Amino acid sequence: MNFSVVIPSRGNISKLQDIIESISKQDILAQKVYIIIDKFLSKDEFNVSKYFLSKNIDNNIFGRIELVSNINYNFCPNNGVSYVRNFGIGLVKTEYLYIIDDDNVFEKDFFKKTLSEYKYLNNKTEINKTKFEKNILCPTVMYRKTGIIQSQGIKSLNPFFGKVVLNYNKNKKFKKVKMIGGNSIFAKTEIFKKHPFDEYFNFVYEDLNFTWTLSNAGYKIYVSNELKIYHMERPKNKAEKSFIGEPNMAYQKSRNRIMLIKQNANFISKIIFYIFGLGIQTIWFLFLILFFVKEKKRYTIKSVFKGLYDGLKY
Numbered sequence: 503m504n505f506s507v508v509i510p511s512r513g514n515i516s517k518l519q520d521i522i523e524s525i526s527k528q529d530i531l532a533q534k535v536y537i538i539i540d541k542f543l544s545k546d547e548f549n550v551s552k553y554f555l556s557k558n559i560d561n562n563i564f565g566r567i568e569l570v571s572n573i574n575y576n577f578c579p580n581n582g583v584s585y586v587r588n589f590g591i592g593l594v595k596t597e598y599l600y601i602i603d604d605d606n607v608f609e610k611d612f613f614k615k616t617l618s619e620y621k622y623l624n625n626k627t628e629i630n631k632t633k634f635e636k637n638i639l640c641p642t643v644m645y646r647k648t649g650i651i652q653s654q655g656i657k658s659l660n661p662f663f664g665k666v667v668l669n670y671n672k673n674k675k676f677k678k679v680k681m682i683g684g685n686s687i688f689a690k691t692e693i694f695k696k697h698p699f700d701e702y703f704n705f706v707y708e709d710l711n712f713t714w715t716l717s718n719a720g721y722k723i724y725v726s727n728e729l730k731i732y733h734m735e736r737p738k739n740k741a742e743k744s745f746i747g748e749p750n751m752a753y754q755k756s757r758n759r760i761m762l763i764k765q766n767a768n769f770i771s772k773i774i775f776y777i778f779g780l781g782i783q784t785i786w787f788l789f790l791i792l793f794f795v796k797e798k799k800r801y802t803i804k805s806v807f808k809g810l811y812d813g814l815k816y
Contacts, residue, residue: 503620503621504596504597505598505599505613505617505688506535506594506596506598506600506691507525507534507599507600507601508536508591508600508601508602509537509590509602510604511538512604513541515554515555517604518551518604519555519557520734521602521604521605522567523558523559524608524610525563525567526559526564529614530613530617531566532566533596534595534596536570536593537555537569537604538577538586538589538590539551539579540579540580540583540586541580542572542580543571543573544573548571548573551569552569555567570589570593575589577589581704582703582704583684584698584701584705585701587699588701591691591695592695594694596691597690598688598689598691599691600686600687600688601684601694602731603684603686603733606733607734608641608731609730612641612729615728615729616639616729620688623637623639623676624637635690636693636721636722637689637722638687638688638693638716638721639688639729640655640687640723641686641730642671642726642727642728642729642730643685643686643733644732644733646732646735651670654670654677654727655668655669655679655682655723655725656669656680656682657680658680660779661763661771661772661775661778661779662775662778663779663782663783664759664780666710669725671725671727674727675727675728676724676727677725679725680714681710681723682709683709683710684708686731693721697716697719702761703761705751706755707754707755708758711766714762740794741790741791741794744790746802748795748797749804752802752805752809753806753812756784756805756806756807756809756813757809757812759813760810760813760816761813761816763775764816784806787806788806
């Protein structure tokens, strides 16, 4: 199974060095790794980034890695993570694709185990052979290397509170879920190209919208209990974890939750959300801002209401 990897990134060299090191130590190598740098670079900055990322990496392996930026592609940064992922997807020519965020690391058998688990999964589930596999595989996301599970996907969205219902799977090898975060997703490249990320979702819920849309289209999303990836994100307070920590993030969260429901939920869930969940969740956002946001509180509160207005107008 030939596959490529797409890594959206803001160009943090330290993060990229860690994930490139994980990639270089794999038992099975990706045919191509596209690192999409989502910020404007000068030619000197591009060359410096390339130099530091290639340090201590075998030339044969680094030859498989391509830095994609405004310098060497017709790429326009700062248009949101959905745009970045879609741009990377458009470059892929292999049959399979792994989208992985840049703040992750993994063991040396991660790719080998992914392919093995995907083959096993396809042998155990019903597949329409005349088209292509409709299975999507995701690893269990661990919070750093603490042994704490951060995510095993999302079972559903509770419209009364406007909150996702998390999946927990301790015993089964695989668990089918409705949605997942965009941390790491493996599937046929054709699936990503046929159903791209909605670029109106700049960030926040863009991954949930993408995977909920796939679930509604009949694709099956599975989280593996044995396949693990380590999410090395920095420590965050409650507001940051809820994507309410600063004005632009608060706007995206407030607006995109409404768009997510509008595009994907059934009629009854929409009614419950508009009557109960919308107000309850908005009050929760304001509580988080008042008690956990240290700067630009007034502007962040205004952003919540602007997002609320734009989401309802959408």
